[in-house]
Amino acid sequence: MQSDFNFNYGHLFEKELLNEILSIGEYKKVPEGTELIDIGSSIKFMPLVISGAIKILREDENGDELVLYFIEQGDTCAMTITCCLGQSKSKIRAVAERDTEIIMIPVKMIGEWMNKYQTWQNFILQSYHERMQELLEAIDTIAFLNMDERLLKYLKDKAMVNRDEVIQVTHKEIANDLHTSRVVISRLLKSLEIKGEIQLNRNQITVLNL
DNA sequence: ACATTAAGTGATT
DNA sequence: AATCACTTAATGT
Numbered sequence: 001m002q003s004d005f006n007f008n009y010g011h012l013f014e015k016e017l018l019n020e021i022l023s024i025g026e027y028k029k030v031p032e033g034t035e036l037i038d039i040g041s042s043i044k045f046m047p048l049v050i051s052g053a054i055k056i057l058r059e060d061e062n063g064d065e066l067v068l069y070f071i072e073q074g075d076t077c078a079m080t081i082t083c084c085l086g087q088s089k090s091k092i093r094a095v096a097e098r099d100t101e102i103i104m105i106p107v108k109m110i111g112e113w114m115n116k117y118q119t120w121q122n123f124i125l126q127s128y129h130e131r132m133q134e135l136l137e138a139i140d141t142i143a144f145l146n147m148d149e150r151l152l153k154y155l156k157d158k159a160m161v162n163r164d165e166v167i168q169v170t171h172k173e174i175a176n177d178l179h180t181s182r183v184v185i186s187r188l189l190k191s192l193e194i195k196g197e198i199q200l201n202r203n204q205i206t207v208l209n210l
Numbered sequence: 211a212c213a214t215t216a217a218g219t220g221a222t223t
Numbered sequence: 224a225a226t227c228a229c230t231t232a233a234t235g236t
Contacts, residue, residue: 131218170211172216181225183224183225184224186216186219190217190218200217202217202234203216203233204221214233215232215234217231219229219230219231220229220230221226221228222227223226223227
């Protein structure tokens, strides 16, 4: 695991900082589906993703979900940074999209290392910036794209983070993630299949034009 | 063979 | 795009 960590972050941080992260941070390997952060919970750790992917989603009062974006290896959750600065509770939920390895950094270290290490400061600002972009993209997708384009983007994103063009998922699950009904997804998937974008099988979708 | 769950379809709002 | 009602197909026991 240390080699994986160094592979992803080694060129970003100086040796001292790497050592601090490794000694203070807590390594965790979580299986697919693990809920890492829930809405309303206070955040005590900031996760650094070593491998795998995490799905970030929002939920309304009825428990209806809406996927915002995925974070991958080399990424961190910008929400924790916001939380750290503003002392607020989490406004999002984070679920492991697949088996995922992370290092949990205590939130208080974020600020300390910001002052101590230039590379850390860059990393935090950089990832905050990237998340902001992702968020804008997510808004665009929801507000301006038709459902079929939205669906295709979702499928491509999912194929991307899973490093596999074959996605194991039911129409129902997609409908939940995109906050629509199963029937709509089935119909749109069918039309995407006819357009030659994807191939459908039970519990499985193959994305063709990646 | 039967029950359960996933997916496809027409019609209506 | 959502919902209903129904059919068909795949899968588990």
